[in-house]
Amino acid sequence: MIGYLRGEIAEIAEDVVVLDVHGVGYNVRISSDFAARLPGVGAQVKIFTYTYVKEDAFLLYGFPSREELDLFKKMLSVGGIGPKGALGILSVLSAADLRLAIYSGDAKMISKAPGIGKKTAERLILDLRDKITLEDALDSIGALSEGAEGIDAAASGMTDNQIKADAIEALVALGYSRSDTIKAVQKVAITESTTTEDILKEALKHLF
Numbered sequence: 001m002i003g004y005l006r007g008e009i010a011e012i013a014e015d016v017v018v019l020d021v022h023g024v025g026y027n028v029r030i031s032s033d034f035a036a037r038l039p040g041v042g043a044q045v046k047i048f049t050y051t052y053v054k055e056d057a058f059l060l061y062g063f064p065s066r067e068e069l070d071l072f073k074k075m076l077s078v079g080g081i082g083p084k085g086a087l088g089i090l091s092v093l094s095a096a097d098l099r100l101a102i103y104s105g106d107a108k109m110i111s112k113a114p115g116i117g118k119k120t121a122e123r124l125i126l127d128l129r130d131k132i133t134l135e136d137a138l139d140s141i142g143a144l145s146e147g148a149e150g151i152d153a154a155a156s157g158m159t160d161n162q163i164k165a166d167a168i169e170a171l172v173a174l175g176y177s178r179s180d181t182i183k184a185v186q187k188v189a190i191t192e193s194t195t196t197e198d199i200l201k202e203a204l205k206h207l208f
Contacts, residue, residue, distance in 0.1 A: 002060065006046045012038055015087075017062065019047060028062035029083075031091040037064065052083050061087060068095040078127045080120050089113040101125075103132040104179035163190070167199040176207055 005028065007021035014035055019026045028047055030038075038045065047062040048069045061083055063069040068090065075086035089098065092113045101109040102125055110121035164185050171181040184206035188199050 001051045002049045004046055004048045005060075005062070007044070009038065009041050009043050009045060012041065017047070019045070019062075026060060028060045029087065030062045031087050033091050033094065034062070034064055050083075059083070063090075065095070071095050071098060074128055074131060075124065078120075078124045080123060081116075085113070085115055085120075088115055099132050100179060100182065102128050104177065104182060105129065106177075106179050109179075163194070163196045163199060164188075166196045167203060170196070170200060171203060171207070180207060 005019050005021055005026055007019045007026075009017060010020045010025055011018040012035060014032050015029060017028050017030055017035065017038060019028055028049060030047075047064070048066050049063070050061040050069060050072060052059040052061060061072065063072060072083075072086050072090065075081050075089065076083065081089075089110060093101065093109065097109070100106070105125050107118055107121035107125055110116060110124060111118050116124075167185050167188075168178070168181050171185070172178050176184075181203070184203040185199060187206050188194075188202040190199070
């Protein structure tokens, strides 16, 4: 299996890039989102790859990061989703948005992808939701505070993510959607004196 390719872009189309690696042109299938973000012909790039082999085909799928490649492989484990469908999802959703959609159970967002109906989107969420953590979801909409801790973390053992999780669950219980709640909570700045109640009050301002 080819882990990645590093070479010069020879051609770019909506769903494929031809990468020249030491004189050999590799056809690599990519999402339209990735295609739009690639530099121009002649640029040097590194593309992480997935090798798909079947009786009548040997195909390479390419991704800008190992994170996106891992999400692609996770999607292939879901019944009804093949390489084409998984790549279609990544064409309309970034890896970050997809993690958030899975964690929050937002089938409507996932079903925007071509060929992905509501039932398939719901199956993807059901199969992959336990593989997406709160940290993944929070990281989807903003970098987590590096080394930051919540109120009396040393004494209580609670990190900022744990008190955010408590606030999220409380807001969901009030009837707010999980995806909107995560976004609102992530906008709240946390200090050493911040409590879950403080987060709730501030998050509610972003939900109205």
